[in-house]
Amino acid sequence: MRTVEILERKRDGEPLEEDEIRFLIDGYCEGSIPDYQMASFAMAVVWHGMTFDETLALTKAMIDSGDIIDCRGLGKKSIDKHSTGGVGDKTTLVVAPLVASLGYAVPKLSGRGLGHTGGTLDKLESIPGYRTSIDQDTFLDIVSRIGVAVASPTENIVPADKLLYALRDATATVRSLPLIASSIMSKKLAVATDAISLDVKVGEGAFFRTLDEAREFAHLAIRIGDTMDRRVHCMLSAMDAPLGHAIGNALEVQEAIATLHGMGPTDFVAVCESASLSMLHALEPGLDEKNGLERIRNAIHSGRAWEVFREWIAAQGGDIRTIDDPSLLPQAARSIDVTASHAGTVSAVHALMLGHLAMELGAGRETKEDSIDPSAGIVLHVSPGVTVQAGDVLATLFTNAPGDETPWVEQLREACPLENRPGHAAPSPILEMVGA
Ligand code: URA
Numbered sequence: 001m002r003t004v005e006i007l008e009r010k011r012d013g014e015p016l017e018e019d020e021i022r023f024l025i026d027g028y029c030e031g032s033i034p035d036y037q038m039a040s041f042a043m044a045v046v047w048h049g050m051t052f053d054e055t056l057a058l059t060k061a062m063i064d065s066g067d068i069i070d071c072r073g074l075g076k077k078s079i080d081k082h083s084t085g086g087v088g089d090k091t092t093l094v095v096a097p098l099v100a101s102l103g104y105a106v107p108k109l110s111g112r113g114l115g116h117t118g119g120t121l122d123k124l125e126s127i128p129g130y131r132t133s134i135d136q137d138t139f140l141d142i143v144s145r146i147g148v149a150v151a152s153p154t155e156n157i158v159p160a161d162k163l164l165y166a167l168r169d170a171t172a173t174v175r176s177l178p179l180i181a182s183s184i185m186s187k188k189l190a191v192a193t194d195a196i197s198l199d200v201k202v203g204e205g206a207f208f209r210t211l212d213e214a215r216e217f218a219h220l221a222i223r224i225g226d227t228m229d230r231r232v233h234c235m236l237s238a239m240d241a242p243l244g245h246a247i248g249n250a251l252e253v254q255e256a257i258a259t260l261h262g263m264g265p266t267d268f269v270a271v272c273e274s275a276s277l278s279m280l281h282a283l284e285p286g287l288d289e290k291n292g293l294e295r296i297r298n299a300i301h302s303g304r305a306w307e308v309f310r311e312w313i314a315a316q317g318g319d320i321r322t323i324d325d326p327s328l329l330p331q332a333a334r335s336i337d338v339t340a341s342h343a344g345t346v347s348a349v350h351a352l353m354l355g356h357l358a359m360e361l362g363a364g365r366e367t368k369e370d371s372i373d374p375s376a377g378i379v380l381h382v383s384p385g386v387t388v389q390a391g392d393v394l395a396t397l398f399t400n401a402p403g404d405e406t407p408w409v410e411q412l413r414e415a416c417p418l419e420n421r422p423g424h425a426a427p428s429p430i431l432e433m434v435g436a
Pocket of ligand 1: 165174180183184207
């Protein structure tokens with residue numbers, strides 16, 4: 001096979017055969033196909049798209065580029081949960097132990113944050129002692145004993161995606177539905193579980209900007225799962241405003257702990273309940289939603305989800321004293337209250353702007369090499385639709401960074417604009433459930 005001939009056919013909009021796609025992926029991983037040829041392939045896909053068969057072939061070739069961790073047969077049904085990412089998204093910290101407490105196994109390989117979205121591993125590492133790098137046997141042992149483990153993937157889980165994603169990032173070829181679906185689904189399918197639930201975020205702080213795009217992705221992911229004998233269920237949720245009140249690693253852990261104690265913010269509780277319901281839908285064909293929701297709420301109110309959270313954090317080396325008393329989690333030296341300059345109703349709380357501000361305060365990283373400050377971030381005191389008076393606190397900023405706070409204060413006020421109209425209830429973040 002000649003790479004240039006394959007590229008010519010894709011350039012001209014012809015669908016490729018499975019063996020041609022595999023030839024490209026294998027060659028790229030081995031180094032016989034250089035970046036410039038793979039970039040040309042990615043750009044041709046951005047322009048022409050892919051048929052379902054091509055997308056499936058790409059997903060399979062990517063899975064086969066590395067190891068598979070089989071999490072079936074651990075004595076309980078297993079489920080993987082994935083969010084396409086957003087600002088303040090700490091859902092995994094609540095729903096993974098919650099669904100584990102219902103008798104399921106929730107093995108999860110997670111990522112670190114880059115840019116305005118935080119990563120689950122960074123949040124967990126703000127708990128002193130928590131180990132994200134554990135070997136496969138330890139990972140599976142914790143999952144089978146406790147029901148949940150969250151760790152970093154080894155180098156050899158879908159190495160093709162690591163290479164291709166970095167290339168796409170640098171060549172403006174990230175935004176392509178088949179490339180996104182094959183990237184996400186190859187990683188989900190390489191950790192083989194009985195079922196998969198996807199939280200597909202929609203909005204200005206998310207990967208998908210429109211509900212239509214998110215829906216199309218959800219249907220494609222479900223179809224790939226079906227073909228590979230895996231039940232996939234999706235929740236589509238809004239990411240225009242940050243999720244919950246806390247943005248930043250230790251601050252989000254504290255909010256997750258409050259939620260596990262039944263004291264979470266309304267929007268975050270709604271997302272946790274629906275994400276758990278989506279996981280049950282994927283696990284239990286014909287689920288009675290009312291009964292599912294009762295079990296989910298009972299897991300919180302009985303304290304069982306919290307108990308599993310403690311057991312899981314302890315099993316991965318986390319210092320339990322810091323989650324029993326979250327004031328022992330990392331604390332920033334500076335806290336800055338940002339007040340409203342005039343009275344009004346909060347017309348929006350812009351997730352993207354706040355994600356960038358949190359990054360400036362030290363909570364995120366701009367490049368993979370940057371280190372993060374676990375204590376830095378933002379706690380919001382308002383949500384869209386809330387009416388404030390001049391001098392009311394809109395948010396508190398936490399940082400160890402030196403310097404003048406004026407630009408941060410201005411950015412926060414810009415992210416929470418006030419308008420002259422009566423207060424109103426914030427819309428529910430749950431947009432749609434898609435799946436069997
Ligand atoms: N997240 C991924 O893992 N891959 C993509 O292509 C986009 C988002």
